[in-house]
Amino acid sequence: MAELHVQIVTPAGIVYDHRASMVIVKAIDGQLGIMPEHTPIIVPLTINGVRIKRVTNDAEDLIAVNGGIMEVRNNVCSIIADSAERSRDIDVERAFAAKHRAEESLRKAEAVHNNKQQKRAEISLRKAINRISVSKHNRS
Structure with a gap:
């Protein structure tokens, strides 16, 4: 089964780095669901939560992302944001x-x-x- 490698990075460093079956973000033009084998895309993100469905334990992580840019290419989903926090760290x-x-x-x-x-x-x-x-x- 194909999977995504999801990484969220801020100027302070890596906030999130895991494998996922799906990522849901809110882009400026609306909500996007990203799954493995997604077409390459680069989109600006709004201030919103990023939902990540993990592969390993079928859990869902939620990250507060304050805008940024997401790039998806070759089953790698990279989000670069000014700031981001995992729900457990808020x-x-x-x-x-x-x-x-x-x-x-x-x-x-x-x-x-x-x-x-x-x-x-x-x-x-x-x-x-x-x-x-x-x-x-x-x-x-």
Whole structure:
């Protein structure tokens, strides 16, 4: 049976490196399911969880990825992101604190009509919500 080698890399190093039967990502144009023998592809990713169905124990891993690029070629799925965290590694309290800070920043930016600050706060809020959502996968 064919399988994918999945690797998620950030500037801090390798976050994930395993064999998989399927990878599900959210690209800018929508959700993609990648299986072995997939046609070569390079796509930009959004802030979202990456679902990986492992070959070895039929488990599913979820990784919080804050954007990036995915390349699939020759049964290798490489994701390069600014930041990524496995569900088991997410500090939920810190994620909720980041969410509250982003919400406050967003309110302030909207009050003074500062579009640049508003965009930054919206991105920070999406990242915090993504981390919180992915962390729930580890606790169920």
